[in-house]
Amino acid sequence: MLAIRGLRKSFGGRTVLDGFDLSVEPGEFVALLGPNGSGKSTVLRCVVGLETPDGGEVEVGGNAAMVFQKIHLVGRRNALDNVCSGALGRLPLHRSFFFPQDVREEAMVCLERVGLADRALDRCARLSGGQQQRVAIARALCQRANVILADEPVSALDPQAAVQVMELLKALAGDGMAVVAVLHQPELARTYADRVVEMKATVAA
Template identity: 70%
Template sequence: MSLRIRGLRKAYGGRTVLDGFDLDVAPGEFVVLLGANGSGKSTALRCVVGLEQADGGTIETGSRAAMVFQQIHLVPRRTVIDNVSAGALGRLPLRRSLHPLLFPRELREEAMACLDRVGLAGRAADRAGRLSGGQQQRVAIARALCQRASVLLADEPVSALDPSAAEQVVALLADLARTGGLAVAAVLHQPGLAVRHADRVVGLRAGRVTLDERAAGLNPADLDFLYGEQGAAA
C-alpha cells in the first residue's frame, strides 16, 4: 500500500474537521475524495504532505508524496522546463539550486521526460505564463513527477478550469496511476469526473468516511447524502 491513513484527527479550536479518517490508496489506483465544503477532504491531503499537523492518527507513504494544488504556483516568467526542474530542488546541493543555469543536464533530461509524460514536451522553452490554465496545471503535475514521489495528491486541481481542460487533467491523473504505478488521490467537486475516471470514490461527511465505493457503482442517493445540509463538518 503506497498510502495508508488510520484514525486521522484534526480540529481548529473547537471545530472538528477530521474525526478518525481512514484511507488506503494502492499503487496504480486513482481515488477521488468527494464531500461538501468543510467535510475535511483538503485537510486530509494537507496532513499527508505536512502542510497541516494532525492531532492524532498515523500516515504511511511508500516513499514520498507530492501535491498539486488548485492554485498552480508556477513562476510565470520562467520557462516551462525550469518550472518542472524545480520539483527536484530538494535533491540538489544548495549552490546548484540557486539558478536554473546551474541545473545539471541529467535533471533537465528528467524534467523533459516528465513534460513528455504530460504531453507538453513541445512547450518546454516557452514561458509558463503563456500557457493556458489547463496546460499550466499539467506542468504542475510534471513538476510533481520530477519529485520522484510514489504518491501523487491533487487538491481541487480543476476547479478553475473549463470543462474540457478539467476532463483532460483528471484523465491524466487516472493515466498516471494506471500506467505509471502511482497511488493518486484527488479532491474534486465534480462527481461526474469522478465516475468517469476514478477507480474508487471515498465520500467524507463531518470528517468521517461515509462512502467507499467503486466509482462505477456511485448512485444519486450517495451524492445526496454527501452534499446534503449536514454534509459539511460541524
C-alpha cells in the same frame, strides 16, 4: 502505497477530521468528494506535512507530491525550469534555478509524459490554465513521487482542459502510482476514479 489510520485534526476547537481512515494501493485512483468543511483538503495537507495531525498515523510508501488548485508556478520562467524545480529537494541549495543536465533531461521526460515537451521553453505565464496544471503535475513527477495528491486540480479549468487533466491523472495511476484527488465534480470522479470516497462535514457537539 498510502495508509491513513484514525486521522484527527481540529482548527480552533472545531473538529474537521475525527478518525479518518483511507488506504490507497499502487495503481489506484481515489477521488474524495464532500461539502466544504468536510476535511478533504486537510487530509492531503496532513499527508505532505503542510498540516500537523492531532492524532492518527500516515504512512507513505515512497514520496508524495501535491498538486494544488491554485497553480504555483513561476510565470516568468519556462516550463522546463518549473519542472526542474521539483528536483530542488535533492540538489545543493546554491544550485537555485541553474539545474544540471541530468535534471533537465529528467524534467524533459516528465514534460513528455504530460504531453508538453513541445512547450518546454515557453514561459509558464503564456500557457493556458490546463497546460499550467499539467506542468505542475510534471513537476510532481520530477519529485519522483510515488503518490500524487491533487487538491481540486480542475476546479479553475474549462471542461476540455479538465478532462485532459483527469485523463492524465488516470493514466498516472495506470502507470502504478497512487493518486488521490479532491474533487467537487461527482461526474468526473465517477468517470475517472477507481473508487470514490464521500466525506461528510463533522457536526459540532
